[in-house]
Amino acid sequence: MGKRGIEVVCLSLALVAVFLLAACGVKEQVVQEARWSDAKDKRVSNLPAGAAKIEHVVIITQENHSFDNYFGTFPGANGIPMKDGTPTPCIPDPDSKRCERPFYNSSAENYGGPHDESGAKVAIDGGKMDGFLQMERAGRNKSCGTDKQPNPDCSPAGEKGAEPDVMGYRDRRTIPNYWRYAEEYVLQDRFFASMAAASVPNNLARVSGWSATCSSSNPMSCRNDLDPYGGYAAVPVPRSDSAWTDITDLLHENDVSWAYYVETGPNGTPPSRNPLPYFTTVKENGQLGNIQDVARFHENAKNGRLPAVSWVMSGPKNSEHPPASIQDGQAFVTRAVNSVMQGRNWENTVIFLTWDEWGGFYDHVPPEKVDENGYGIRVPGLVISPYAKRGYIDSQTLTSDAYLKFIEDRLLDSQRLDPATMSRPDPRPSIRENAPQLGDITQAFDFNQKPRPPLVLPERPSSR
Incomplete structure (x- = not known):
């Protein structure tokens, strides 16, 4: 009997088991838990x-x-300024012909920039990591669509008339x-x-x-x-x-x-x-x-x-x-x-x-x-x-x-x-x-440590 044939027989037996359990007042969830209790001993x-x-x-x-957008200033992490002491980078802006450095962004709103395959190539720029503003500018003339059909090749900041925030970062606040x-x-x-x-x-x-x-x-x-x-x-x-x-x-x-x-x-x-x-x-x-x-x-x-x-x-x-x-x-x-x-x-x-x-x-x-x-x-x-x-x-x-x-x-x-x-x-x-x-x-992981207790946090914390 082939693999799929065996699966059909097994499925039939499983359905009979579920029926018998249901007749005894046992819910299907118990069957699922039993299946996992077997699997966890693998x-x-x-x-x-x-x-x-x-x-x-x-x-x-x-x-x-990105990591730098959320944890670029987290103590001890490889962020901005970099872990090895390299100064904060300055990324070229094709519009102003100058460059921009990362800045703290306190807003809960966020816009970002194009983030499709072509956007990744330009942003990475062969490892230079200096094409982020170039992609943001390029995406300003493209519609971002709707929640049902968002277009990753656009800049939401451009649609809303907001300043680009691709160089912004957040922190504990x-x-x-x-x-x-x-x-x-x-x-x-x-x-x-x-x-x-x-x-x-x-x-x-x-x-x-x-x-x-x-x-x-x-x-x-x-x-x-x-x-x-x-x-x-x-x-x-x-x-x-x-x-x-x-x-x-x-x-x-x-x-x-x-x-x-x-x-x-x-x-x-x-x-x-x-x-x-x-x-x-x-x-x-x-x-x-x-x-x-x-x-x-x-x-x-x-x-x-x-x-x-x-x-x-x-x-x-x-x-x-x-x-x-x-x-x-x-x-x-x-x-x-x-x-x-x-x-x-x-x-x-x-x-x-x-x-x-x-x-x-x-x-x-x-x-x-x-x-x-x-x-x-x-x-x-x-x-x-x-x-x-x-x-x-x-x-x-x-x-x-x-x-x-x-x-x-x-x-x-x-x-x-x-x-x-x-x-x-x-x-x-x-x-x-x-x-x-x-x-x-x-x-x-440290599987030798005593299991740590829960850390239940407020869903809407006040910043500090």
Whole structure:
């Protein structure tokens, strides 16, 4: 009997089990918890002793801010002025023919600049990191679209008549909770966007390690593409289904629970932040029901019913994507973190917090070249866990590929999104989790320390 035939028989038996449990008054949630209780005893591969204490992985992703924009002045981090004492850079302005230096921006509003594939190339400028103002000026004559169809090749400041803020930075006064997390847990100051492009390819890569366009449901029909949704960060429906293999397929094959929690609003959640419904694997595996409203995340977190892997994505209003308020975004993240900390799963959970790409904002660290897709410009990364080192700055080269690798090593016996071993091979250009440049994210943990108590913060803190 083939693999899919075996799956059908197993599914039938599982349905009978669910029916019998329901007849006894046991809810389906208990079945999900039982499945995870089996999965959590899997061998922990390629991880340090004590890593089995982590039973739940929560990945929170916000949008469009560089590391220097949020943590450029954080003590001890590689920011502005630079760690080695290099003076604050001055970036050429093609309009004034002068140059501009980073400045403190106290506003909760933010605009940024173009942040697509071409914008990344100009901003990076072969490693000089001096093209940010050039891209902002170039994007001033292009419409930024709407929340439903934002255009990453534009400058929101240009539409609103505001001064460019791409050289601006924030600190404790404007994002106090983010800084508090960095002080109490782990700040990663060499964390890059996985793809040198906009939100869509980075959010695709976060769940699959790749960004592509496919001509059919056959994964071998997929071709590398850093603009898979056709020029806009969100469209009513992507041009084609994502037929390549994503991490949820490996989780499904190994009977490991997962959920993708998205915040919906009046216009729904743009596909750029909710890509999994368009993955062939999710449909074929009957797991569209694993994509849920973020309200369910808060409920599950507080009741100690988190799946093994959770992704948490805000909607446009709370995403921090320009021109959304960064304080609204910080409140969204704080509430999500608080829900985990106030629930029964806190002592065996890690929260990975990052931003999908740089949003056009200045950063001075040139990204490493790992393949034709990236890495992209540096973004903030934080690790929050009872076992996270306190006040630690991790300066290894990292991306969201490290999240996939941690999930694979902790829950999947070190399986990889590797065409040579996957049941659904695809022609991806590289196995990102195996890149020699990628650091070891477990350096953020001290599994010998006593689990640290929760740090519950106000959603709307006063600045200090």
